[in-house]
Amino acid sequence: MMIISSMMFFxxxxxxxxxxxxxxLMLLSLxxxxxxxYLNIMMFLSNGNFEFFFSMIFLTFxxxxxxxxxxxxxxxxxxxxxxxxxxFSSLW
Structure with missing residues (x-):
């Protein structure tokens, strides 16, 4: 699963x-x-039996x-x- 999420990121x-x-297209790729x-964070938090509050903060941002x-x-x-x-020119 880590390989798949790394391939998604790259x-x-x-x-x-x-x-x-x-x-x-830039916004869609972002x-x-x-x-x-988010998938990486959820895998890390579930493997370490941590709380998922950080994932909610990440989703908010x-x-x-x-x-x-x-x-x-x-x-x-x-x-x-x-x-x-x-x-686009910001010098108007």
Whole structure:
């Protein structure tokens, strides 16, 4: 199971690094990385018979990260008309 979660994490990093032109694809790959990290945390906590409170904190922060990313995507599409990173200029 550890090999599968490691492969998930590195495939998410691979997608993130090669699809850096579109903000939506970057956000989807970041969410995939978060899911793989959550799987790693749950496996670590269940193997050591620890409490699962840290996993709830991790989920809270990942939901906040997802909401912030979606708000950035919506504002970028409203202002620029697309989600290409290269056409976005913060110097207006």
């Amino acid at each position: 495939s998410g990093l691979f997608i993130y690094s090669f699809k850096r032109k579109h903000l939506l 969410e995939f990385i978060v899911v793989s990290l 990942s939901v906040c990260e997802g909401a912030l990313g979606l708000s950035m995507l919506v504002s970028m599409i409203r202002s620029c008309g697309n989600d290409y990173i290269l056409t």
